[in-house]
Amino acid sequence: MSIKTKMTTAMCLALGFGLAPAVAQEHTKSLDVNGIDNSISPKTDFYHHVNTKWQKDHPLTAEYSRYGQFNILNDSSNNRIQRIVTGLAATNPKPGTNAFKIATIYEQGMDSVRRNREGAAPIKAKLAKIENTKPEEMGDLFRYMHRYESSPLFGVSMMEDLGNSQVYAMYVSGGGLGLGDRDYYLLNDKRNKEVRNAYIKLIETQMGLAGYSKKDAKRIAKNVLKVETLIADSTWTREESRNLPAMYNPRTMEQIEAMYPNLPIRAMIEDMGISVPEMAIVTEINTVKQADNLMKSLADREKKDLYLWDIVSGAARYLSDDFADASFEFSKVMSGVQQQRPRWKKSLGTVEGVMGEGIGELYVEKYFPESSKVYMEGLVENLRKALGKHIMHLPWMTDDTKYEALKKLNAITVKIGYPDKWKDYSLLQIDPNLSYYENMHNAGLWAFDRQLEKWGKPVDRTEWGMTPQTINAYYNPMNNEIVFPAGILQAPFFDPESSDAENYGGIGVVIGHELTHGFDDQGCNFDADGNMVNWWTAEDKEAFDKLTQGLADQYSAVEVLPGLMANGQYTLGENIADQGGLRVAYTAFLDSQKKKGVDITTEKIDGLDPLQVFYLNFANLWATNIRDEEIRNLTTGDVHSLGINRVNVSLKNIEPFMKAFSVTEGDAMFLPESERVIIW
Numbered sequence: 001m002s003i004k005t006k007m008t009t010a011m012c013l014a015l016g017f018g019l020a021p022a023v024a025q026e027h028t029k030s031l032d033v034n035g036i037d038n039s040i041s042p043k044t045d046f047y048h049h050v051n052t053k054w055q056k057d058h059p060l061t062a063e064y065s066r067y068g069q070f071n072i073l074n075d076s077s078n079n080r081i082q083r084i085v086t087g088l089a090a091t092n093p094k095p096g097t098n099a100f101k102i103a104t105i106y107e108q109g110m111d112s113v114r115r116n117r118e119g120a121a122p123i124k125a126k127l128a129k130i131e132n133t134k135p136e137e138m139g140d141l142f143r144y145m146h147r148y149e150s151s152p153l154f155g156v157s158m159m160e161d162l163g164n165s166q167v168y169a170m171y172v173s174g175g176g177l178g179l180g181d182r183d184y185y186l187l188n189d190k191r192n193k194e195v196r197n198a199y200i201k202l203i204e205t206q207m208g209l210a211g212y213s214k215k216d217a218k219r220i221a222k223n224v225l226k227v228e229t230l231i232a233d234s235t236w237t238r239e240e241s242r243n244l245p246a247m248y249n250p251r252t253m254e255q256i257e258a259m260y261p262n263l264p265i266r267a268m269i270e271d272m273g274i275s276v277p278e279m280a281i282v283t284e285i286n287t288v289k290q291a292d293n294l295m296k297s298l299a300d301r302e303k304k305d306l307y308l309w310d311i312v313s314g315a316a317r318y319l320s321d322d323f324a325d326a327s328f329e330f331s332k333v334m335s336g337v338q339q340q341r342p343r344w345k346k347s348l349g350t351v352e353g354v355m356g357e358g359i360g361e362l363y364v365e366k367y368f369p370e371s372s373k374v375y376m377e378g379l380v381e382n383l384r385k386a387l388g389k390h391i392m393h394l395p396w397m398t399d400d401t402k403y404e405a406l407k408k409l410n411a412i413t414v415k416i417g418y419p420d421k422w423k424d425y426s427l428l429q430i431d432p433n434l435s436y437y438e439n440m441h442n443a444g445l446w447a448f449d450r451q452l453e454k455w456g457k458p459v460d461r462t463e464w465g466m467t468p469q470t471i472n473a474y475y476n477p478m479n480n481e482i483v484f485p486a487g488i489l490q491a492p493f494f495d496p497e498s499s500d501a502e503n504y505g506g507i508g509v510v511i512g513h514e515l516t517h518g519f520d521d522q523g524c525n526f527d528a529d530g531n532m533v534n535w536w537t538a539e540d541k542e543a544f545d546k547l548t549q550g551l552a553d554q555y556s557a558v559e560v561l562p563g564l565m566a567n568g569q570y571t572l573g574e575n576i577a578d579q580g581g582l583r584v585a586y587t588a589f590l591d592s593q594k595k596k597g598v599d600i601t602t603e604k605i606d607g608l609d610p611l612q613v614f615y616l617n618f619a620n621l622w623a624t625n626i627r628d629e630e631i632r633n634l635t636t637g638d639v640h641s642l643g644i645n646r647v648n649v650s651l652k653n654i655e656p657f658m659k660a661f662s663v664t665e666g667d668a669m670f671l672p673e674s675e676r677v678i679i680w
Helices: 003-008 046-057 069-090 098-110 112-118 121-131 135-149 190-209 214-234 253-259 265-271 285-297 300-318 321-335 343-367 370-392 399-411 436-452 500-517 538-556 572-596 610-621 628-637 643-651 655-660
Strands: 066-068 154-161 164-174 249-252 279-282 413-417 474-476 481-485 559-561 624-626
Touching (some): 046 624, 046 643, 066 069, 069 343, 098 436, 121 300, 121 436, 135 265, 154 285, 164 285, 190 214, 190 300, 190 321, 214 285, 214 300, 253 265, 253 279, 321 628, 370 572, 500 572, 500 610, 572 610
Antiparallel strands (some): 066 624
């Protein structure tokens, strides 16, 4: 596993003391009807009808490549967390305590004077180790890199077995692309050449800062780009990477060693200090084969240059400001951002990456009332019942498959707010005498070792994949669970003082979205127990695939910038979930109002019909300003559609939306019934 990955993994700890009771916060309403731009008809462009005034009131600042409702909540969360962290530091905590560790990490992140004085010194010994390795020691160096530093060429890691989610399995995977996506290496249009040139400049600059001459830095950049391009040539496309069954290739260890004779996979697992399994799972057979070929064909100098860059790129964010400046110049090309984040935000991000759940325990005690959790539990069950109704009445699905779908739906576990069991970080060592980089590197190793301790044990399904303060939510197919951290349970997503229409159009759609992920083009591969098992009849799967292709085609027809089309196939899972969330939340809202005895045909909310408010607040969630560079970047690498498409393309398939706003044939938001795609 990559230390770079480990360093950015959310690591959590339990703190042994409490805070004062929750304090009153300024109330923010979910939907401001005065912000609606009536000069833009909802029949023409619903997204801008709702969000144009918001966009004018929230112009992009130099710090951001995009700014939306999520960013507003994230800024609020950061301010809260900063108060928690600095408050801990002010108590002069005892060395070794959790408070001391949190305060030390934050203070080291803020201490630019020390980091600028140290420069690249914290990594010099590692660079020398690579440079001084003799030819006969190159195999040992490769194993050292994989165990303690990064994952050059490919990776070996541990995760739940896709075929049996109750146990852990070993995975052998391709990888090693610093730019993330294969197209950046393989396409020769103006944009991708620009990205490659910026990447070369980044490598040359940061290797120079690490002490290398211009000549050597250029050689390193050339070799890194050469190797990564060769890896990219065998890497799956974005669309292919969504085919989970194709990634499940169990092989015996003997078969793997025969397939990849140049990769020391058995020895690498032994280096982890765990037993070598009889079987491992290969995710991308050809990509790992390319790593095997490169392991044999690359010259020692090329390998060393690759390893050197792995060290420098993984350490850069923890070194002197000139490393950060070089990284920022690269970010300007990738996303269009014009100003670096403030130092305190960077430092806070590191603290959360290492000890996020410990901070989360304090966050929920101070900012998350138990009443919100209770309210959410009721909402989730209403949404679950609504999705059940939809499944039962699907015209394209047979009864046998419906039975399995309902079985899976009823088995979905719900986690709201925060974990029932907080993680123990007592063995994590943070030493203020060590450099910022050394502490963060050690934290990554500690997290990796903690993961290895799970080997041979049942999967712990109580663990969370996000911290409580995260402004997001997720569905985990292998646990068959939906998770809603406390952070997202704020306006405009959720507000106890707002109308049901706003809450169902906000967090209700989010709940429906996550539930539907269990039945999107990837989630549909997993059964009620979280195992990758086919529970579909051939007839129903064919009907499902036809519908999903129709939805993908709708999004792929959208031009997001001149000459750049959206990728409906790559964003398919999120698009299915967006549509499902809208439809299921609508049904749940109607059911809730009927149960309360509310007649939504006569009810008014700020002069608007409740169903109009429902859809208005949904669109309000995706209010965003974004730079063109970031649009290109997200279209290449993000599985989510752009906010405008999450609203306008989704709603064109929704009949109740058209009725709520009197959308008819000839209107831009109208889609003929024969062209609409309804899946869940």
